[in-house]
Amino acid sequence: MQEKVGAVLVIGGGVGGIRTAFDLAESGFKVYLTDRSPGIGGTLYQLETWFPDNQCELCKLLPVFNRDECSQFCLRRDLSHPNIELIPNSSVTKLTGEPGNFKATLNIKSRWVIEEKCTACGLCAGVCPVEVDDEFNRGLQKRKAIYVRNPQSVPNVYSIDHENCTKCGKCVTICPTKAIALNMPDTKRELAVGAVIVSSGSNEFDVSRIGQYGYGRYANVLTNIQLERLLANTGPTGGELLRPSDKKAPNKIAILQCVGSRDTERNYCSEVCCMYALKESIMLKKQYPDTEVTIFYMDIRAFGKDYYRYHLRAQDSGVKFARCRVSRIRENPKSKNLFLLARAEDGKSISSEYDMVVLSAAQCPSPHLSELGKILNIHTNQWGFVETPEFYPTRTSHNGIFVSGSASGPSDICETVLKSSAAACEAATVISSARHQSETKTSEHEHKAEQDEEAKIAIFVCHCGEEIGAVVDFEKTLASTKKLLNVVTVEDVGFLCQKETLEKIKRSVTKTGANRVIMAACAPYHYYRLFNDTLNEVGIDASMWQLVNFREELAWVHKDKRDLATAKAQNLLAMAVDRLRTQETLTAQVMAVTPKCLIVGGGISGLTSALFLAEQGFEVDIVERTGELGGHSRQIYFDSPQSFVKGIIEKVNNNLKIKINLNSEVIGISGNAGNYKARIKSTDGKIAETNHGAIIIATGAKDYQPTEYLYGKDKRVITQHELQKRLAEWKLDKASTVVMIQCVGSRNNAHPYCNRVCCSEAIANAIKIKEKSPDTQVFILNRDIMTYGFKEQNYTKAREAGVLFQRYEAGKEPEVNTSNRTLTVAVNDPGLPGKLEIETDLLVLSTGYVAEDNQTLAKMLSLELTADGFFKEVDTKFRPVDTIIDGIFITGLANAPRNLGEKIIEAQAAAQRTANLLSRDKIKSGRVISEVDAHRCSCCGICVEVCPFEARYLDEDNKVAVVKEILCQGCGICATACPNGAAKLRSLKDKQVFSMIDAAF
């Protein structure tokens, strides 16, 4: 067998691709992150805010450990990691080889712009005469033939759109760095990779195909992405909601759900639209409280963790909800207002007028996916999404090729992120033997400045063509700066980002013997890495040079005030000089990592995490409270999941890297990421102490024990699990009517969350009943049917099989009575007067999960719990299995209700996040971290209280605060809270800050 290759090809640079790339890069693999478009970001970059906080927080995707290795900027502006190579404008044309050893051929479309030379000044776009619709803003605005996809593209270079360019040559003439080369040919590139991950995302359904909605003909009918762009600060209106026809703010907006989904052609639920419609309506109500927003829907599928609360929040903020499907839209040709025609639930027709209509368009496969599927030889399903097996939803029909995100079916950010980490986990498992083989080694240069050596500061300033040059008086600035203490040279060298200039700078540093450098150029996310690498080569360490932003924060904001801008330039340089003069060399703290994981809980989630970690080469200890592995999955009585679960248990039992501790509990934890010490107590009273680098919490949840609807009082009232057990043995012969009630003990005041799995379970059981006994009447009393994604087909199937769905409203729950031995269920029909009464033989309650008593464990680990008692993740969307304590992860029902396939994904994701930490033999702290001046410390503990990373504690014996350097993220809150400067932030010490202030004012 050939040796495996420790590199992975990731196709698609949206949120999924970015997550996968970071996970693989962090765990020691090389990643080629490719995208068809000129920049990464996918759909994600078109949106600015999302659930639950209606903020961006994209930066939460950034690595937590060894942070100094990669850029820590906004991901909309920069993505750089030594192990990730971005290859935009590329498409895969051929794939050969086998898992572990593929050869991929890429076609890289030429930009007609030389990337290294382009400074993204935009002069070219200014002179370009060709205007076309801007895809990024979905046609709400025009762009030129030479353009950047979004305002701050990654990479931030212009591209020429070959189809529309007239080759007039105006851009070539004006480009100050001679970066434009029309007719530059496309290139081919061959990559050796061990695995491939398809993360090609989805496309918005082409809503113009639904003619009766008039999209494209009626100016004020928009898609939801267009609405997102209108609300975006970087959008065509700068975030102001103006309707296209007359640029006026709309007073009445309708949002229509399920456009292009849940219909005969695409019988799947697009899964994400309910949540974004809720988000958009909340945002609209917040920004424009007087605007009426109505969502027309069939079911509000807010089924994820805390989604139901968000649904309630939308209701509270005044969003209106109308349960009906709109049949057509008509435009008033004069006012351009829109009439909606629909039939309400009670059968009455509705016709109302709106200023703007937003269509929640379904997620459809990317149009290139079918071609890609053929090239990669992977199967796609009837709608064109990549087909995946039931229990490993990131695997494809081709070994070694995995899929994540919405390429395999509609997915929101949270699901995409989970699938992406899971796909990374699968890929890493295939090539774990080649870990660290293809990594880019970061070399560490000896830094020049000794601690007591006198500071010699060299300063280089960039004109950036006319961008800075026209605003700042360089002569004056240079003259005053030259006079400052410790400055050995101040040079005006042209474009700092150009290769030749950087060579010049290196020569100058060597010649002058400078040991500190100031670069006055643009914002750090453009060229920080490039500058740092260059200066490293001449012995200037990252702590010994500073970037001063002369472009965005100076030239751009003070365009018309040359005098003031020049004064500011002088001050900025003086400040930097003053800071660097007293700068100390910063060294990172290094800590060894124990490459072993502790998993608390031996249910399917814990077992899956254990198995994948073991297969990636890590040792695992499982601690299970009961005497048996398998947890809740043992309650699944149908054949295929049963054998799957059994298979996993067998594999775990046979894996020598996994140690199973049954009848045991964790009674104590100390330490931190990379090095935890756990005390494990078994029922026989023995206590063992073990060391682990990371911990996964997979302690599961409890079944809700219903007290409603005569449960426990009447034998005919059972739960869905109990029904399933009977169905497996088929003990239902006598039942001629079965009534199921959904949302028992959930989506109420006591448990305000959706249990996600019960609707699918109820429908599966109902279908089973109908298959065996077609004459049995089955009613499902429900509030919203949560058959998200492809589960919608089962909903249809159940209806076709004659299962009767009857809706009830919250607060008007069904009533159950027994009299004369008959069990009667009465329910309000929203469409009819009076009540529907059903005599039933069996009443099945769809009960979900409630949190275990997690308090003790949470306290032991300093973890937070949600209001519902589940473990709290760092961020629902971007870090769904991470906890606030680094090195501790959560998965399975301990996190939130999920079905079996979703549990596998989440467990794989947790395993991968763990592997990211365990795959390094050492972790490094950041260099800019806090420290304590023990002499000054009053031991008041304020710094400990305010530290968001638990990176400080009080040493009560010595009356002093102590920093856990590995955990410190250098945020500086402690230094701000400490009144007398005993808490200090390296490289931003009070003395430096004060001298900078002095220099400025």
Add this chain to the structure above:
Amino acid sequence: MTKSVTLSVKDGKIREAVNSFLKELFNKKTIDAMLVPLAHPAGTNVVQALVTKAVFVDKADVFAPVMPVNSARLIQSITRLTTVDRKTAVVLRPCEMRALIELAKLKQVQLDKLVLIGIDCPGAYAVNNYPKFAAEKKSDDFVKAGFQWAEDTMLRTGCQICEYPYPLTADITIGMLGLDPSKQILIQANSAQGEEILSKAGMSLEIDSDLAQKRQTAITKFAGEIKERRKEFFEKTKREIGGIEKLSKVFAQCIKCQNCRQACPVCYCRECFFISPTFELDADRYLRQAEKKGALRMPSDTLLFHLTRMNHMGNSCVGCGACEEACPNDIPLLKIFQLAGSEVQELFSYVPGRSLEESLPATAFKEKEFEQIGEK
């Protein structure tokens, strides 16, 4: 529910009655030591003393209208490193007790084995005004005159606008608000420890006595009045010192002696930021600062010193006025600190020293807070 005993005052001798009560605590071995203000033999001051022999309690004069230092500071000296190992009673004015609670939150004092005895406080004069008073009158006369914040203009400013002249966290309260102290004084147990001590001292506690209710009514009435008086005071203060110009005028007389910092009971740093190396500048820095403006006030950073102190301590300022007392040049520091302090405290609904459980605003992170800030 209140639990209290009534202390009868014979022949109007308030001081004697209180002292005999305090002495009884010693005699019945309910406590081993006591920090209590004793009259100085010179007759010109009343100073805190750590007493271990009951006989010294005869010299106690807890209502004497003088507070040379805020005693929270003293307790900090005693307990910062270790807890006291015997029961130690501390007799404190309400502002001293509030400062003590703030220091406890900041881990600068350890309350273990301390018994907090608080007094209803009729206020105090400046230390250098006290001899004048003492030459003519006794503390009993002062107490008998009753609470007269607004009328007695010789009272320290802080006392004139005091919001809490009654203890908030005492184990035992020596109460007289709303009562006639020349006849009766109320000894109230406010905690389990307080109850235990009073019962051990042989006093039988009465539940919700008339006297206790009378005092409570007086407190409620006072709370309403003082709000108005403080509002008026702050409005006037704003007119006097509001704005950077007037503020720098007020601080024109500052010599940066930092006495205010030394006297402040909640200014707790072991070593002040302003004597740290951050402010040890080389000549070049001084000269460059001077060059920028042409002239540099020396000692430098005077206003910065006060603003920083206000930033650090504003939330915990109990309004005791020790800073103003300590100022050699009569800068109205109490006014400035109370004006700013009460506004920030109100923003966080925080009352310094109200309860040990109430977290310092700087350490209490709330996800939903000040949402109006930064909104478009």
